[in-house]
Amino acid sequence: MKKLFLYVSMLVLTFSLVACSSSETGGSDENIVIWTQAAADHPEGKMFAERVKQYNEEHPDKPQVEIQNITRAGAGSGYIDKLNAAITANDMPDIFTLDGPDIAAYVDSGLLGELDDYMSEGFKEGFTESIIAQGTVDGKFYGMGYSDSGVAIMYNEDMMNALPEEIKGLVPAADEDWTWDQFTELARKVDDFAKNSDDPAFKEYESAVSLLLPDITAGAYETGTYYFTPLLWGNDTNIVDEDGVTVDGVLNSEKSVEALTKFSKLFEEPQLASASESEKAFHSGKTALSVSGFWYVSELTSNYPNLKFKTVRYPKMNESYDGLYTPSGSWAFVRNGQEEDEERIKQVVEVMEWLNNDEASEEYYHANGSIPTRVNSIDVIDTNTDNPYHNEAWSVLKYQVENTNKSRPVSPGYPYLSEIFAKDVILKIGQNKTTDPATIKEYLDEAVKKIDIEFEKYKK
Amino acid sequence: MKTVKNLVKIRNTTEHYRNSEHYKKGEVVSAFGFLTPAMVLAILFIVLPIILAFTYGFTDYYLLKPNDKQFIGLENFKRMLTDEVLIQSFLNTIKFVVCVVPLQLAMALGLALIINKKVKGVGFFRTAYFSPAVLSLVVISILWTVMLNPTSGLINEILVNIGIPKQPFLSSADQAMYTIVVISAWSGCGYQMMIFLAGLKNIDGSLYEAADIDGANVFQKFLYITIPSLKPILMFLVITTTIQAFKLIVQPMVMTGGGPDYSTMTILQYIYEYGFRHRNIGYASAVTLVFTIFLVFVSMVIKKLFREERAA
Numbered sequence: 001m002k003k004l005f006l007y008v009s010m011l012v013l014t015f016s017l018v019a020c021s022s023s024e025t026g027g028s029d030e031n032i033v034i035w036t037q038a039a040a041d042h043p044e045g046k047m048f049a050e051r052v053k054q055y056n057e058e059h060p061d062k063p064q065v066e067i068q069n070i071t072r073a074g075a076g077s078g079y080i081d082k083l084n085a086a087i088t089a090n091d092m093p094d095i096f097t098l099d100g101p102d103i104a105a106y107v108d109s110g111l112l113g114e115l116d117d118y119m120s121e122g123f124k125e126g127f128t129e130s131i132i133a134q135g136t137v138d139g140k141f142y143g144m145g146y147s148d149s150g151v152a153i154m155y156n157e158d159m160m161n162a163l164p165e166e167i168k169g170l171v172p173a174a175d176e177d178w179t180w181d182q183f184t185e186l187a188r189k190v191d192d193f194a195k196n197s198d199d200p201a202f203k204e205y206e207s208a209v210s211l212l213l214p215d216i217t218a219g220a221y222e223t224g225t226y227y228f229t230p231l232l233w234g235n236d237t238n239i240v241d242e243d244g245v246t247v248d249g250v251l252n253s254e255k256s257v258e259a260l261t262k263f264s265k266l267f268e269e270p271q272l273a274s275a276s277e278s279e280k281a282f283h284s285g286k287t288a289l290s291v292s293g294f295w296y297v298s299e300l301t302s303n304y305p306n307l308k309f310k311t312v313r314y315p316k317m318n319e320s321y322d323g324l325y326t327p328s329g330s331w332a333f334v335r336n337g338q339e340e341d342e343e344r345i346k347q348v349v350e351v352m353e354w355l356n357n358d359e360a361s362e363e364y365y366h367a368n369g370s371i372p373t374r375v376n377s378i379d380v381i382d383t384n385t386d387n388p389y390h391n392e393a394w395s396v397l398k399y400q401v402e403n404t405n406k407s408r409p410v411s412p413g414y415p416y417l418s419e420i421f422a423k424d425v426i427l428k429i430g431q432n433k434t435t436d437p438a439t440i441k442e443y444l445d446e447a448v449k450k451i452d453i454e455f456e457k458y459k460k
Numbered sequence: 461m462k463t464v465k466n467l468v469k470i471r472n473t474t475e476h477y478r479n480s481e482h483y484k485k486g487e488v489v490s491a492f493g494f495l496t497p498a499m500v501l502a503i504l505f506i507v508l509p510i511i512l513a514f515t516y517g518f519t520d521y522y523l524l525k526p527n528d529k530q531f532i533g534l535e536n537f538k539r540m541l542t543d544e545v546l547i548q549s550f551l552n553t554i555k556f557v558v559c560v561v562p563l564q565l566a567m568a569l570g571l572a573l574i575i576n577k578k579v580k581g582v583g584f585f586r587t588a589y590f591s592p593a594v595l596s597l598v599v600i601s602i603l604w605t606v607m608l609n610p611t612s613g614l615i616n617e618i619l620v621n622i623g624i625p626k627q628p629f630l631s632s633a634d635q636a637m638y639t640i641v642v643i644s645a646w647s648g649c650g651y652q653m654m655i656f657l658a659g660l661k662n663i664d665g666s667l668y669e670a671a672d673i674d675g676a677n678v679f680q681k682f683l684y685i686t687i688p689s690l691k692p693i694l695m696f697l698v699i700t701t702t703i704q705a706f707k708l709i710v711q712p713m714v715m716t717g718g719g720p721d722y723s724t725m726t727i728l729q730y731i732y733e734y735g736f737r738h739r740n741i742g743y744a745s746a747v748t749l750v751f752t753i754f755l756v757f758v759s760m761v762i763k764k765l766f767r768e769e770r771a772a
Contacts, residue, residue, distance in 0.1 A: 109524035
């Protein structure tokens with residue numbers, strides 16, 4: 001009996017070891033494997049699956065494409081963990097997805113392959129300017145963005161209609177540029193009126209502006225950076241230099257201090273925005289204005305049908321600035337840079353083109369509301385539906401995609417850069433209600449100090 | 461009371477004697493035989509990775525360049541000495557531990573004493589107080605974040621109703637950590653309560669009867685019978701609760717993101733963020749190594765203190 005137990009134990013151990021090793025076996029080497037962060041049952045996951053299915057059906061004589069959905073968890077940790085493990089094991093898929101700003105880090109590590117030498121003639125130029133910039137590192141193109149994005153200002157129409165005429169006159173038209181100073185002025189006047197009004201539109205009123213700062217607290221640092229780096233862009237500055245590693249003299253420049261000082265006026269007492277605003281504050285009628293990502297449009301029209309929202313452009317920090325300044329960018333397809341077989345690389349890039357061509361871009365909009373990244377597909381954005389609020393919102397976003405969208409900074413250390421800017425600058429200004437330029441400069445200098453230490457390893 | 465003390469001492473001595481019984485040689489061999497498969501698996505998948513992780517602490521291992529690790533000696537450890545965020549994280553962790561361990565254990569023991577009374581409805585309260593222990597810390601954190609909202613949270617609504625101004629709680633660098641302390645003690649004390657309850661039920665009732673005969677009051681009985689009898693359990697709970705407290709990560713990650721102004725950033729959160737979010741495996745491993753040594757030291761100190769107390 002004792003020997004039997006011993007043999008069974010050894011057998012169990014053997015099976016355990018074999019099971020561990022056998023789980024490493026992947027699919028066929030001939031198949032082109034794609035990893036995506038979209039869940040299989042999410043509209044985005046479904047649209048990729050459909051696109052892949054079409055490719056396989058129309059190209060039966062070529063390597064078949066296999067797509068694997070690895071669901072994101074929290075701040076993308078599930079998908080990223082899997083990817084990190086694959087990198088460690090030298091077992092990356094042929095094609096995978098990355099958030100635009102992460103591309104530079106993977107390029108810096110030699111993990112991605114460039115696309116310029118393999119794309120069809122003119123294909124790259126079919127992307128919008130900001131999407132090309134998002135995927136370009138050191139002059140070479142590495143990432144095909146399949147979806148763009150946008151941020152605009154929304155306001156509660158019922159609240160605005162309850163305002164006196166002189167305040168309503170401060171609200172810009174949907175096709176009109178305005179500045180952050182004008183935005184703040186409007187917010188201040190709305191707040192003053194709302195706190196003394198018994199109009200039912202202000203029944204749930206909490207503050208003038210929703211900024212989603214609690215998302216930064218919850219660890220979604222990129223939301224903060226994505227939303228508010230444009231404050232600096234609009235004042236002809238940035239969070240990092242074009243070289244992607246220099247922050248001193250850029251992040252803490254006079255122009256940056258100036259821009260952030262204007263932003264900080266929202267937190268001047270009585271404050272117009274809160275770092276602890278309620279969840280879905282704008283959606284539930286607690287704020288009059290909101291810095292809103294493009295996803296708000298479908299969210300509001302689907303889940304908050306009683307909320308009448310109007311949309312205007314993202315404010316420009318400096319009225320005379322005429323460069324690009326509105327938020328943009330999203331996830332992109334990239335290819336495994338460790339593949340050396342030229343023929344296979346061509347096949348992989350062909351698949352990538354299939355996933356990112358004009359037709360695909362249009363399909364993604366219809367399936368998931370993804371903002372098209374292809375110039376020829378932007379017109380697919382529907383601004384003539386039965387919902388006037390939807391139409392106006394998409395008109396604003398479409399204008400920004402075509403005219404003012406700017407890609408996020410390209411930097412190998414972007415995750416850290418994003419976190420520090422969002423947490424140690426934007427959130428800190430909000431939580432501490434800091435409004436004086438000297439203190440804001442201190443915040444920026446401290447941020448520069450931290451980033452410089454971290455970025456030392458990227459400097460060549 | 462002298463008689464009671466002697467009875468407690470005899471009981472503890474007897475338990476010690478029983479634990480020192482020797483096993484037959486054949487039984488020892490069989491035991492190791494059965495343990496071998498688990499030991500092999502543990503070595504392969506736990507011990508070996510730990511050793512590897514510690515060796516990474518002496519390298520510049522960057523997650524995206526796994527094949528380009530360079531030995532850099534003590535550079536990572538030198539960096540720790542000037543890393544302000546790390547130092548603050550360490551101090552935050554110490555603050556949390558010093559506050560939450562006594563609070564949590566006091567709450568647990570207090571609840572156990574209350575529930576130990578044989579009255580109707582005690583089962584309901586036992587279940588109610590234990591419930592937080594089975595909830596996900598993420599769920600608890602999110603619920604408390606909503607309740608503690610400085611503008612519209614339930615807690616502030618209650619405070620206003622009793623005449624206390626709204627408090628910033630998690631939005632204040634001064635209050636955030638203490639808020640997390642209270643929440644953590646509340647969510648964790650149910651588990652310790654059950655252990656204390658089991659310990660209380662194992663105390664020989666005759667000891668209390670003897671104490672009553674000697675004229676001891678409630679406080680004296682608690683001090684001279686309950687506490688000494690629970691000492692082994694108390695020692696276990698102090699060690700496990702302390703080690704568990706040092707591993708604080710979920711609550712600040714979900715509720716405050718380590719802020720405001722890094723006031724709730726803990727060592728474990730720091731390791732996670734630097735190691736995985738920022739891909740600095742080498743540096744994060746070095747911090748992990750130092751932190752592990754620190755935890756071992758803390759455990760040894762606690763055990764020694766309890767051993768000395770027992771000897772006295």
